Amino acid sequence: MKIDGRPYRTIFPEADGGAVMVIDQTRLPFAFELKRLANLDDAAVAIRTMVVRGAPLIGVTAAYGLALAMREDASEAGIERASATLAATRPTAINLRWALDRMAAMLRRAPETERAALAFSEAGRIADEDVASCRAIGEHGAKILSEIAAKKGGTVNVLTHCNAGWLATVDWGTALAPIYVAHDAGVPVHVFVDETRPRNQGAALTAFELNAHGVPHTVIADNAGGHLMQHGQVDVCIVGSDRTTASGDVCNKIGTYLKALAASDNRIPFYAALPFSTIDWTLSDGVRDIPIEERDAREVTHLTGRTDDGAFATVAVVSPGSPVANPAFDVTPARLVTGIITERGVCAATEEGLAGLYPERRKAA
Numbered sequence: 001m002k003i004d005g006r007p008y009r010t011i012f013p014e015a016d017g018g019a020v021m022v023i024d025q026t027r028l029p030f031a032f033e034l035k036r037l038a039n040l041d042d043a044a045v046a047i048r049t050m051v052v053r054g055a056p057l058i059g060v061t062a063a064y065g066l067a068l069a070m071r072e073d074a075s076e077a078g079i080e081r082a083s084a085t086l087a088a089t090r091p092t093a094i095n096l097r098w099a100l101d102r103m104a105a106m107l108r109r110a111p112e113t114e115r116a117a118l119a120f121s122e123a124g125r126i127a128d129e130d131v132a133s134c135r136a137i138g139e140h141g142a143k144i145l146s147e148i149a150a151k152k153g154g155t156v157n158v159l160t161h162c163n164a165g166w167l168a169t170v171d172w173g174t175a176l177a178p179i180y181v182a183h184d185a186g187v188p189v190h191v192f193v194d195e196t197r198p199r200n201q202g203a204a205l206t207a208f209e210l211n212a213h214g215v216p217h218t219v220i221a222d223n224a225g226g227h228l229m230q231h232g233q234v235d236v237c238i239v240g241s242d243r244t245t246a247s248g249d250v251c252n253k254i255g256t257y258l259k260a261l262a263a264s265d266n267r268i269p270f271y272a273a274l275p276f277s278t279i280d281w282t283l284s285d286g287v288r289d290i291p292i293e294e295r296d297a298r299e300v301t302h303l304t305g306r307t308d309d310g311a312f313a314t315v316a317v318v319s320p321g322s323p324v325a326n327p328a329f330d331v332t333p334a335r336l337v338t339g340i341i342t343e344r345g346v347c348a349a350t351e352e353g354l355a356g357l358y359p360e361r362r363k364a365a
């Protein structure tokens with residue numbers, strides 16, 4: 001998407017191919033800075049510290065991280081070591097594992113001397129596919145928003161959680177892609193943006209995106225969503241996903257499940273938007289089987305922001321010495337999900353629904 005009129009992707013190879021550039025999302029919205037990833041370790045640290053974040057973008061960064069690693073050690077052992085390093089960065093987004101498996105399978109078939117060049121080409125293909133998939137998600141999801149606006153005869157109010165915008169992917173986003181496509185097509189859209197504690201990806205990143213694109217929105221405290229739904233101020237919820245099971249259970253940022261419960265109680269449609277690379281075809285019980293990342297307590301005990309005189313500052317917001325729990329994701333059972341918006345279309349959050357869109361994945365009877 002565009003920043004000050006200039007188109008950007010969240011990740012791209014340097015012109016001379018020497019390294020990979022990413023937007024440092026830990027500095028947004030108060031500073032727009034690019035960060036140079038020159039080797040495997042740079043890529044691993046960028047994922048682990050959330051310089052880059054969002055399931056699809058984590059996968060693409062891992063793909064480029066493996067390409068950078070091939071410059072250092074393109075042996076079989078080098079492939080295994082780099083894959084293990086990158087896989088260990090964050091456990092929940094399946095896109096990471098998906099991208100590494102795709103890259104490693106290709107690399108093992110290639111001559112060692114060609115692996116670095118082939119790896120950069122494959123990482124570029126994965127990035128391009130992500131852009132195309134997210135654009136298609138936008139088209140399919142925009143039809144839903146357009147129908148709601150037409151039926152209502154006015155602005156469609158969307159509630160979203162965390163950041164599943166272009167900053168969470170290579171471009172366009174997943175949950176925000178339908179909003180961009182609908183907005184650009186003239187559909188009256190307004191977005192309630194959950195701040196999304198503890199890292200505030202909504203307040204910091206989704207609001208930044210929507211401001212840059214001129215989409216009307218209102219930032220709200222996480223706990224305000226249910227109240228707004230009860231008072232008829234939300235027409236539809238659209239969220240992203242870090243891992244969705246073959247049966248339609250949706251793992252997403254912590255707090256998503258609570259929004260789905262409130263939406264269900266108020267009979268508000270609740271959609272998850274995600275590309276094929278976010279589906280884990282090996283799992284059916286997401287609550288039981290999806291690994292939930294436990295992040296550092298400091299994300300809860302401290303807040304980083306900008307002071308009124310423009311300096312970055314970090315302050316403590318929890319009583320010192322209190323124990324902290326910080327699960328980064330939760331799982332919304334498929335029964336609470338109205339539908340899944342993918343690059344191939346919209347389906348029910350069921351095994352049949354997903355298999356219908358991805359027949360090549362249908363389990364043998």
Ligand SMILES: CSC[C@H]1O[C@H](OP(=O)(O)O)[C@H](O)[C@@H]1O
Pocket residue numbers: 053054055056161162163164165168169173174175201239240241242252253254328
């Ligand atoms: C399009 S995936 C976005 C997804 O990823 C976010 O998690 P994190 O910021 O920790 O990487 C969040 O769950 C978003 O919905």
